[in-house]
Amino acid sequence: MNQSLQDTIIAISTPPGAGGIGIIRISGPEALEVARGIFSLKESSQEIFPRRMHFGYLVDREVGETLDVGYLCYFPSAISYTREEVVEIYLHGSPVLLAEAVRMGIRAGARQANPGEFTLRAYLNGRFDIIQAEAINDLIRACSLDQAKISFRQLEGSLSKKIAGLREKIVDLLVLLETALEFPEEEHEVSGDQLREAVSTVITHLDNLIRSYERGRALMEGLTIAIVGRTNVGKSTLFNALLEEDRAIVAPFPGTTRDFIRENIQVDGVLMKLIDMAGFGQATHPVEEEGMARGQKLAENADGLLVVLDASVRENQEDLEILDRFSGKKKILVFNKSDLPPAADREKIFSKAPGAPFIEVSALTGYNIDRLRKSMLEIFGPKAEKQDEVILHGRQKILLERAREVLQKAQIMLEEGFGEELIAETIRESLPLFGQLTGEIRSQEVLEQIFNTFCIGK
Template sequence: MKHSDTIAAIATPLGVGGVGIIRVSGKGSLALLQQLFSPSNGDKAESHRMIHGWLAEPESGQKIDEILACYMKSPKSYTGEDIVEFYCHGGMAVLQRALKALISAGARQAQKGEFTKRAFLNGRLDLAQAEAVLDLIKAGTEVGAGYAVGQLEGRLSRVIAGLRAMLVSAQAELEAAIDFSDDLPDFDGRSLAARLLQISQDMAGLIRSASGGRLFRQGLAMAIVGKPNVGKSSLLNALLGEDRALVAGTPGTTRDTIIESIDLNGLPVRLIDTAGLRKAEDGVEKLGVERTSREIDSADVVLVMVDASSGLDSLDKEVIHRTAGARGVIVLNKIDLGLKANLGSLSDEIKGWPVFQTSALYGQGINELKAGIFSYVSSWAEIKGKDYIMVNARHRECLVRANEALARAQQAYLDGMAV
């Protein structure tokens, strides 16, 4: 599918940088290059060859910038159309002036995502690959970027294509049994049912991977909660490896949530330091406590901190009771001062929760805590050991619907429905 117009846009982030890129795509790309660009050595534009020269205004001929330019002839380009990229100096004034000149010469300002849309419409990328472009751009860790690259190069598409081929084969076999029942051997319904079951199980595995995919796409939300002065802000600083949150001995110091990001073995994590849970003494602290409750409800994992150097009091028990039902991790902090806290009376409420001992102030047990959190998340979300993973909610929804249809087909066979 070819478009009649030529689009242009700044391809690099807004701001100041050494190099800024403007991308142009469409059948008029080469003509725009020839109109606005003067090669320094009289070089002619050849596909996939960088040339040096000056970019100028289309009417006045006034020079805009000394640049490099590269022409990429269709179909060997990102969009499958003729593309020209202009490599300017990275100041926004220069880039905006250059873009304005291209638009004055006949290009149209590209809409958001339009280059990738054209790549999809021109058959350069399938839909899953096109969606992977944004996932790659937004990836917060190397592991997340690796999954996006895998989807971009077609790993997930090949898996889906394999499942589709098996379904088409099963459909053809079923239709042949219906249309040519007199000419073919007796239809083996058990064999078909077994194949449908295998396809369904393969789909279910992909669907399970979506839980980890969401975490790589959005980040794991991990709230640090506990009563005042158990070391929540100290733990945040220890996990970050820097002093980000204010640490003080006065209860109620943290009144608002502090959100920071870390890379946990390749998993992007949003750490949320919350206000201590207690009966608030003023309106501002009350708002902080209310926000903490909301963070508990929305978090993927809750780190419940307890002062290990003192016994559990009613406030500790109230915090644990408030987080019961969440995916939780118990952190016994301040072990440098001794270990007196006994969790035995709360075994039912924290069943299945891992327990770790730390001294956040001195960095003791932090590496073990990080490894333990990653292992805990891995126990319920598929975030490691796969070449591909679903990171897009649309993919999961489509597979869920397909698997539900397969389940109905299998049930129909079990109920004795005739072919």
């Protein structure tokens, strides 16, 4: 982290493993020299133009051996990702070859880049703020399309702009207060109402952002949904049907699933982690008993439950006990085996789960499985307008909460008739929090925390 920006860094920017193309990225004042040290253009002039693909060869200059063929592209600092001189070399995606290219680049004067160092340099060179840097990492690591879309918008500056707007409102407020202080005799008197309204507007905006973190976390981590029910009601069949593949073992005798299985599905861009587990009830095997105990814990911590019931037989005590046990959890009652004649007493079941949404399905034939997926999203999914700004990081949330606290304090002071000077002083305390949020105020610790989670080569 402490290395200067004076050196030139090099790394493989494509993911580890074999692939169609592998990209080496070089950034820093010597980028062109380092690139020339390992790559020969096919054109005899050897002249490198900005932003043009140059065909050529990866060459080991020490032994004069050509190792690969590919392209080179030069990005002058004004338009590059890092705002330094950047060269990218596109080779075949062979891990050994790419590692050798990096080794040769180091021999030619570059240094191996640290994780996230390209992005760190972009940030230090003023290319973007820290919120945008976080968004880049989020975008790369997104495990749902919805989150990727949000992260992309934040990378483009949507959240930074919003935060800047709030900060501006606070600065305006301070100007208002200071004017009142400077010219106490004049007509400049600021009405208390005007101040109160300005403060509460900012607080409302902060509230909305802070609240969005719940949705942000669901987007980042996905929703955990546990499939519960007594044995043999069709949990594993349903699990497989939701996955659209045969993952769990299904069998006509109870106790087939003794542990639990997790698989991810995406519904309209939202990641859901499905858990199939041993049925609750009388264990037929010690392993199953342990499976049930673990399953119980998982189900308790899940974001939502699919309580599966066999609609083709009469409900029994076990079904009702399960409904009782999870009475406090968000759930959908899934009446399975609806391809068979119905026999379960719905009223009795509903009396144990008043108001719970329910659906008829057949995990065997696939009837209503699509609708169930949609219901899961509606009932367990994070609710918000797609256009709303969403906070994805605890770091951001904590700073916003602290800013809100400061403004709430100012609000109370306004109510209690404190002098303008004291109120201004309090409100001013919120400004550095905004500075930390966007990274205008730099903290080595925060930088390390953020950039250490990046991949090498980004």
